[in-house]
Amino acid sequence: MSRGESGLGDQKAEVLAALTRLTAMLLVPVAFCGAPGRARFLACQWALGLRFPAEDLRGLAPETLAAFTHARAEAFWRHGQLIGLTSGYRDPAEQRRIFAEEVRRTGSVAAARRRVLPPEESGHVRGLALDVRPAQGARWLEQHGGRYGLYRVYDNEWWHFEYRTAAPVRLPHPGAAPYARDTPCCLASGHARADRGGRALHGRGRT
Numbered sequence: 001m002s003r004g005e006s007g008l009g010d011q012k013a014e015v016l017a018a019l020t021r022l023t024a025m026l027l028v029p030v031a032f033c034g035a036p037g038r039a040r041f042l043a044c045q046w047a048l049g050l051r052f053p054a055e056d057l058r059g060l061a062p063e064t065l066a067a068f069t070h071a072r073a074e075a076f077w078r079h080g081q082l083i084g085l086t087s088g089y090r091d092p093a094e095q096r097r098i099f100a101e102e103v104r105r106t107g108s109v110a111a112a113r114r115r116v117l118p119p120e121e122s123g124h125v126r127g128l129a130l131d132v133r134p135a136q137g138a139r140w141l142e143q144h145g146g147r148y149g150l151y152r153v154y155d156n157e158w159w160h161f162e163y164r165t166a167a168p169v170r171l172p173h174p175g176a177a178p179y180a181r182d183t184p185c186c187l188a189s190g191h192a193r194a195d196r197g198g199r200a201l202h203g204r205g206r207t
Helices: 003-034 036-051 062-079 092-106 135-148
Strands: 084-087 129-133 150-152 160-163
Touching (some): 003 036, 036 062, 062 150, 129 135, 135 150, 135 160
Antiparallel strands (some): 129 160, 150 160
């Protein structure tokens, strides 16, 4: 991409961000009618849903969903940053397919694990992982997400965050982590997930 094309892309993103903020402000009175105490929060979520129509929040663990939506509401209203979701919960079959494709592409399991984990190890399957966009929103989440239990966990994936009850040590890549069936947040009891059908994967994140 040339510098001129990059500049046009940045301008388009800025225009869309401005329209999203305007949409949220217009939606505040509507949200106030149904939930006076949560009007700004709801208006933000509605506006971001319009800006990122492909995002799917279903299936996230309740703790992850609450952390993400409240964190991005703060980013939106306090700092003017937009944060969208490119990939959240994945069922085991989807994660297994993604991992198998990466093994075929790279030629080995070890190489594939630098980008993708099998379903029994993936935070996406447990509803704890979030792949976000754009890069500016990810930077905001990296700086402020810890207040909500959301942390960037890999050096090679700026878009990938996970819900944790304590700050983890950041690893160079997904395959550097020793396999542990239970994460620090201990969601052993499980949680209800909506049926997502065969939703296609969006965005760069794969872990």
